[in-house]
Amino acid sequence: MRVGVVTFPGTLDDQDAARALRLAGAEAVPLWHADHDLKGVDAVFLPGGFSYGDYLRCGAISRFAPLMTELVPAAKAGLPVLGTCNGFQILCEAHLLPGALVRNAGLHYVCRDQRIRVDNASTAWTTDFAEGQEITLPVKHGEGRYVADAETLAELESAGRVVFRYAGSNPNGSLNDIAGITNEAGNVVGLMPHPEHAVEELTGAPGVDGRGFFSSIVRKLVNA
Amino acid sequence: MSLDTVKRAGQTPDERMPFAELGMKQDEYDRVVAILGRRPTGSELAIYSVMWSEHCSYKSSKVHLRQFGTKAPKSEALLVGMGENAGVVDIGDGWAATFKIESHNHPSYVEPHQGAATGVGGIVRDIMSMGARPVAVMDSLRFGGLDQGDTRRVLPGVVEGISHYGNCLGLPNIGGEVVFDPCYIGNPLVNALCVGLLRKDQIKLATAPGPGNKVILFGARTGADGIGGASVLASATFEDESQAKRPAVQVGDPFMEKLLIECCLELYQADVVVGIQDLGAAGVSCATTELAAKGTGGMNVDLNLVPLRDPTLRPEEILMSESQERMMAVVTPGDIAAFLAICEKWDVPATVIGEVTDTGRLVMTWDGEVIVDIPPGTAADDGPVYERPFHEPLGQHDLNLDTPDSLERPSDLRTTLLQLIASANLSSREWVTSQYDRYVRGNTVLAQPADAGLLRVSEVMPGAEETTRGIALATDGNGRYAKLDPYAGAQLALSEAYRNVAVTGATPLAVTNCLNFGSPEDPEVMWQFAEAVRGLADACKTLGVPVTGGNVSFYNQTGSAAINPTPVVGVLGVIDDVAQRVRSGFPAAGLRVVLLGATYDEFGGSEWAHIAHDHLGGLPPRVNLEAERDLATVLTEAAKQGLLEGSHDLSDGGLGIALAEACLAQGVGATVSLPGGDAFVDLFSESAARALVCLKPENFEALTDLCARLDVPCYGLGETGGDSLVVEGVLEATVTELRMSHEATLPGVFG
Numbered sequence: 001m002r003v004g005v006v007t008f009p010g011t012l013d014d015q016d017a018a019r020a021l022r023l024a025g026a027e028a029v030p031l032w033h034a035d036h037d038l039k040g041v042d043a044v045f046l047p048g049g050f051s052y053g054d055y056l057r058c059g060a061i062s063r064f065a066p067l068m069t070e071l072v073p074a075a076k077a078g079l080p081v082l083g084t085c086n087g088f089q090i091l092c093e094a095h096l097l098p099g100a101l102v103r104n105a106g107l108h109y110v111c112r113d114q115r116i117r118v119d120n121a122s123t124a125w126t127t128d129f130a131e132g133q134e135i136t137l138p139v140k141h142g143e144g145r146y147v148a149d150a151e152t153l154a155e156l157e158s159a160g161r162v163v164f165r166y167a168g169s170n171p172n173g174s175l176n177d178i179a180g181i182t183n184e185a186g187n188v189v190g191l192m193p194h195p196e197h198a199v200e201e202l203t204g205a206p207g208v209d210g211r212g213f214f215s216s217i218v219r220k221l222v223n224a
Numbered sequence: 225m226s227l228d229t230v231k232r233a234g235q236t237p238d239e240r241m242p243f244a245e246l247g248m249k250q251d252e253y254d255r256v257v258a259i260l261g262r263r264p265t266g267s268e269l270a271i272y273s274v275m276w277s278e279h280c281s282y283k284s285s286k287v288h289l290r291q292f293g294t295k296a297p298k299s300e301a302l303l304v305g306m307g308e309n310a311g312v313v314d315i316g317d318g319w320a321a322t323f324k325i326e327s328h329n330h331p332s333y334v335e336p337h338q339g340a341a342t343g344v345g346g347i348v349r350d351i352m353s354m355g356a357r358p359v360a361v362m363d364s365l366r367f368g369g370l371d372q373g374d375t376r377r378v379l380p381g382v383v384e385g386i387s388h389y390g391n392c393l394g395l396p397n398i399g400g401e402v403v404f405d406p407c408y409i410g411n412p413l414v415n416a417l418c419v420g421l422l423r424k425d426q427i428k429l430a431t432a433p434g435p436g437n438k439v440i441l442f443g444a445r446t447g448a449d450g451i452g453g454a455s456v457l458a459s460a461t462f463e464d465e466s467q468a469k470r471p472a473v474q475v476g477d478p479f480m481e482k483l484l485i486e487c488c489l490e491l492y493q494a495d496v497v498v499g500i501q502d503l504g505a506a507g508v509s510c511a512t513t514e515l516a517a518k519g520t521g522g523m524n525v526d527l528n529l530v531p532l533r534d535p536t537l538r539p540e541e542i543l544m545s546e547s548q549e550r551m552m553a554v555v556t557p558g559d560i561a562a563f564l565a566i567c568e569k570w571d572v573p574a575t576v577i578g579e580v581t582d583t584g585r586l587v588m589t590w591d592g593e594v595i596v597d598i599p600p601g602t603a604a605d606d607g608p609v610y611e612r613p614f615h616e617p618l619g620q621h622d623l624n625l626d627t628p629d630s631l632e633r634p635s636d637l638r639t640t641l642l643q644l645i646a647s648a649n650l651s652s653r654e655w656v657t658s659q660y661d662r663y664v665r666g667n668t669v670l671a672q673p674a675d676a677g678l679l680r681v682s683e684v685m686p687g688a689e690e691t692t693r694g695i696a697l698a699t700d701g702n703g704r705y706a707k708l709d710p711y712a713g714a715q716l717a718l719s720e721a722y723r724n725v726a727v728t729g730a731t732p733l734a735v736t737n738c739l740n741f742g743s744p745e746d747p748e749v750m751w752q753f754a755e756a757v758r759g760l761a762d763a764c765k766t767l768g769v770p771v772t773g774g775n776v777s778f779y780n781q782t783g784s785a786a787i788n789p790t791p792v793v794g795v796l797g798v799i800d801d802v803a804q805r806v807r808s809g810f811p812a813a814g815l816r817v818v819l820l821g822a823t824y825d826e827f828g829g830s831e832w833a834h835i836a837h838d839h840l841g842g843l844p845p846r847v848n849l850e851a852e853r854d855l856a857t858v859l860t861e862a863a864k865q866g867l868l869e870g871s872h873d874l875s876d877g878g879l880g881i882a883l884a885e886a887c888l889a890q891g892v893g894a895t896v897s898l899p900g901g902d903a904f905v906d907l908f909s910e911s912a913a914r915a916l917v918c919l920k921p922e923n924f925e926a927l928t929d930l931c932a933r934l935d936v937p938c939y940g941l942g943e944t945g946g947d948s949l950v951v952e953g954v955l956e957a958t959v960t961e962l963r964m965s966h967e968a969t970l971p972g973v974f975g
Contacts, residue, residue, distance in 0.1 A: 012394030016666035050392040053479025109659045140661045197663040
């Protein structure tokens, strides 16, 4: 199982993403933003950070990277893709996911351990969770308030495409407490929280609730 | 408009140079003339004026700082000591750590966001230039009173600046301090610490050896940041119209710095760097003179080749610009192509601007004419040294006589506890620290509100040996203690940071310091400084932890009112197996709660005296370095044997606050009884060399044996559990009450 981890200029959590994949038994394959090459990977992880310094708009420059011109058609053809934080923002900018992430309602960057409810346990990245299960993952972002027009929201809700919701207090003012969503096919998932920071007892968030993301994708690829 | 060349300087010996406007004294200027045998050119004056400034030359502090060397304890761990960009310490298994703390106080008052942001940027580049990967930052912050209006301008800006820059850089922020006191209202302190890790065999130094080697400037282009002084020079000498009104505070670009980090690490990995120096204060002037002075001794630089953001900059301005995110490297001709290719991969502009020579001269040209021709060592190392006069402040004796003994002591200790835990200095720092990313890179084992930050070492650098080690870091300082007795105050700052490292289970190894004081020209301030340095150097010797570097910030005063002397001390420690770290506070019910160390009636400079009576007088708590060392040995030994489930240092607010914080850590209560006869003293005295630990009942005997062996007082206080903190016969408060008091204060002011 080879899972690509994309590094843009300003990507920060690529080391964490690779570690989380390794711990789950997958091979983490570094993918460089400037290459037109997905190196034949079986899935792709777009980690968080401040790609291009968040200049212009979070993710707005990264979506034009040579790698993205390869990734977008592959994702549309069914390649499993997970984007966390800045990765989620890039997926929205690239129109692989609908809606946008804007400035937190509180106007401050927020780093904290957040309770999250799993609302869809059938995507490529969430089968090892149970629907309705609550998990704790770190959030850390300044621009994570999910917004979309009413029609899009209604569609996401009715189709069960809201994958995660903030439980307890909403850290950023996201509409409908949305923390993460998926595309129609369920292979592309984006969320603001950071599963890759919650995979070891020793470090990161209290607990290892992030492991489910990586075990889910590994199970899917093994069974494929 | 004529260019002030060396030739012209020789022909116009009497031309008046604006040295005073650049902050240079007449005798200092005369010395430059004597060194050169002629008047300096404008560019040379620019170089000498910044290199001989207090900030760069340490001219007022040097004679005192030498004690950090002469009194230094023998340490096998010290790989690089003071004088380089940062000290380097051997942490075992082929690994080394480099760390340093530095002030950015004045810019942070003028423009809090950019001032604080570039403070982080500057210290991170110091760490990079040692060959290390920066792995974490910390900030030690001081603001005016929480109820003072300007604090609402300065604090949010500073926090946002640190948050924006540090988060964007991908460095976890793992701790530090936030302290409020009206003495800092016109002079906030922003001290930024960075720690980096490297392989022991990969240390880089700021040196330019090997004639024929090339000098490369890389990173951001040079703009008009931070060159107010040079504008004076340029306009007075050359043109009178356009050069005025340059921005004086630098503006940071953390994205460029992130690229620089990754670029530098790849350059080190490819082994294409002979010497390297970051560009901080005094920019190109500092980098070229220091590199040349520490290398073969000569360098030729063509200033026209410096890439500019503002093409109208004059050479004097280029020399003095403090534009951020720039580095200078010395590279062999054969490695130039590889070096430039790596820079291109990371979109980092890089330009060869000169070459190392063996002439012993730093020669710079502009439009083909020589505008600088100096022996670089005279600017870098031979600056003026002042033996400033100092004497004990006139009111010091009276201040020490005004003890807290006569202050009325409370009978309702529950109210006192709730008051203290909600006070400006003891309340939750969450409003600040939740704006910092503490998770990034995935190696953070402990971060705020733990006593010290703790990082896992493995995995940070390719090709390094596997290791189970971790590094712990803490910063501490108490300006109120130092005001009462600067000698003891500096030692107490060291004691606390040392203790904070030890409570995690790590062994303290080395020290960095940031010495924040008023004007050195005031003999009373100078006395505070001299005493603090003497105290710190003596204490480092006793505790066996060498000072590896640091920074002095003078002139933290408004008019004649100086800040409380504020020596901030950072301590780095190592834990052999990071999995044996001890968490902060009470993790579960059913554990024995134990107090280590002796408590005395000590309230001078205490938070209680401050909060309850707005009193500052008497003497600070007694320093007992032997007790600190023994306590640290107990803590690290107990951690190694796996005896401890939780620990917490006792400091400001004493045992009462430590108990409350330990309950708040995981929401676990405790029932305790006090060991002494006076509940008020037991709960709120700030005696040093104490810690609170909790452990499984079956380990209690092993701990008491260990304490007996090292002669560390050890009192079983009670047991963890329940929803309240119960001090039998004295007070009871629910964890919820404590939390509400503790967490409401900062949000109440800052929203």
